[in-house]
Amino acid sequence: MSHTVSGSETVKYVLGERDIPTHWINLMPDLPGEAPPPLHPGTQQPAGPDDLSPIFPMSLILQEVSADPEVEIPEPVRDAYRLWRPTPLYRARRLERALDTPAHIYYKYEGVSPAGSHKPNTAVAQAYENAAAGVRKLSTETGAGQWGSALAFACQLFGLQCEVWMVGSSYDQKPYRRSMMQAWGATVHRSPSDVTAAGRAQAEHPTGSLGIAISEAVEVAAQNADTNYSLGSVLNHVLLHQTIMGQEAIAQLEMAGEYPDTVIACVGGGSNFGGLTIPFLRRTLREGAATRFIAAEPAACPTLTKGVYAYDFGDTVGLTPLMPMYTLGHGFVPPPVHAGGLRYHGDSPLVCGLVRAGLVEPRAYRQNDTFAAAVQFARTESIIPAPEPAHAIRATIDEALAAREAGEERVLLFGLCGHGNFDLSAYDAYLAGGLEDPEFSQADLDAALAALPEAPSL
């Protein structure tokens, strides 16, 4: 109990409101080579702004294709950020001690937002731009509800209506995120619903899927002039908005007098990973800073570690543009893991390009190993993590243990992108020894990869 008499266990770096970044960072102009463009699903020609304008406002489309290294953050968005930003950066001294590691472990904590994750960083930006463009309603899909609740929160800030299609099985099993969306005034449909043609056509799949929910939300946005669609990850402008995390982290690590040799984040669609790493990646690309970047994903949905780099649809049913990315095939259905935010067959084209260029190392982790790391973290650092960042914690602990073996005083930074308040049933199962540890089916993966759309090779 030596730590009962110690008075310097807690090390937290707090910025002032004036330190909230004034610009988002766009990595595109710093990337080596030309990024392959998304393709129109019908013509297979490069998809341009006009292809996106029925469902996105032009300001976000211009951010999506921007060649500017920085994009100014509108003042009403910075004002909304002030509700919970800057977020704290902690040094994990108690965890370091438990691991007996010479490594310095830092984590950027995004769970202080009203919705409890990093998702509001882009939700408020998207809601603002749509409101400024005169749009009256945003439609979106959500799985377990992290993204839907972030958008519901953002829409009420800017006076927009919000309509969410929630995957049926989650709607039934996880009612609390739905209640959260409704408390913020959103309308939530169980998907497949009977209010869209896409939903009615899928009535024989009552548990729904993210692909069906996307189709429903896009259909409503495409058919109603006053309604746009909003996406919580994957696209360039979403990663752009998230770069406030990495910029704040750099400023906070400067307060600590350190720079990380390794930056670690979980990756599902890529917005959390991109948001934390892009500001550090630009330093590596511009100044040659020697930093490793580790992308942690579930072994049950191993997009970056077992996928192929190819053009594929972003959704399951094949409505979106073809995206150049690592993919398990748009028909691949990963087994159920609690990290619902990481169950995506593809990944952000920007992050995939970084993996392909060797700048980012992907790693896959089994569910029980990530929960073991999460519980060790909760019992030392006090925050109970969401299952998604538990993958980053697993990778960080492994790196810290390797540092101990090597006797190296390393500097590790990871992204703690959300709290686990809505995931305690998974902790319950883990602590009772009953958490499943599913593997994907190789036969299903082979079949999904065999069904990739015909498209130019990459």
Added chain:
Amino acid sequence: MSHTVSGSETVKYVLGERDIPTHWINLMPDLPGEAPPPLHPGTQQPAGPDDLSPIFPMSLILQEVSADPEVEIPEPVRDAYRLWRPTPLYRARRLERALDTPAHIYYKYEGVSPAGSHKPNTAVAQAYENAAAGVRKLSTETGAGQWGSALAFACQLFGLQCEVWMVGSSYDQKPYRRSMMQAWGATVHRSPSDVTAAGRAQAEHPTGSLGIAISEAVEVAAQNADTNYSLGSVLNHVLLHQTIMGQEAIAQLEMAGEYPDTVIACVGGGSNFGGLTIPFLRRTLREGAATRFIAAEPAACPTLTKGVYAYDFGDTVGLTPLMPMYTLGHGFVPPPVHAGGLRYHGDSPLVCGLVRAGLVEPRAYRQNDTFAAAVQFARTESIIPAPEPAHAIRATIDEALAAREAGEERVLLFGLCGHGNFDLSAYDAYLAGGLEDPEFSQADLDAALAALPEAPSL
């Protein structure tokens, strides 16, 4: 949508870590007159430190009876506070606009703690003092789990074991707080349990009660030399620890250049109310600051508005000292409301004395009225409140509307002592129009008051 182009909606006052108070404030020496002492339940003589030493460490007992106006906060406790403190103070501009009120509304937000409420403010102090005294385990009871989870969190910080008796009906219906305690390493028993004599004797009441759970936790602490008991409200030393809230709020309001004419908080056992108001009350008592203090309680458990001022037991079964307080009778069982933290038959003797002296105005609110206020708050200020502080929000909105009618530019401060992440099923019922609005039974109250223990009159 005028607020989509405004850039100054969010007004948050943030202190630095060095501004965490160095002392807790003890109001006892400033109170007019002599406070009636607690009485030993057997002898009816004033209960002294020796009566409490089997279950509390002497350092906390000395705080309980201290006549010092301030008590220094041990550095390891301040260090633990740094995990989430100082907490933010917000000005509720969006809510003010929605109410069209000239009042300035401020709120102190305690939901940023790892357990999501103000309870860790005293939990870490109690865990530290017990660890410093060589105690190895703390026992406690919990209803819905707010207090149990705060103590579980605090115990793992200071290397203590934590054993919690959770009321059986909550254990079954609200598993997530239980999982939270277990994630932090606590042992959680469903009460009545078979590991105590008190529990075995109540096996015919399988849903349990807070009174039974207290008896179990106290029994284990009294019978084991290495185990102490910990209480989350009511007692003087618990209110003392909570005064960091009010001290920070004073400093933050100074940043805003304001001083409140009215301070509002919900009251169950009294620790949240006392913690926010005591620093302001001392200014009123010492300097004559003209401030109103409003204590908001549920109409279903109207201790301060319908109770009698008398000696009564703190627990249901009659094991504790007799406390001088407003009470509904220790046998009174309030109807089920979602604000579980406010369902207590008595109240802190210190707060009751303030009510009796006319320094504090109690007000009672119906459940549906408090949820209406909570939803209005969530849809303007973005934080979804726990059902307990929803009572303070109801009182604040009523005051702000009165200010509008009177055309008065008033300054209101209320305590937002916790978030509602674990209470979304109640929001679900409210939004669906199906939230019960129970009233207490006058016959039950009459019977409970008739069964008050014989004791000196007050």
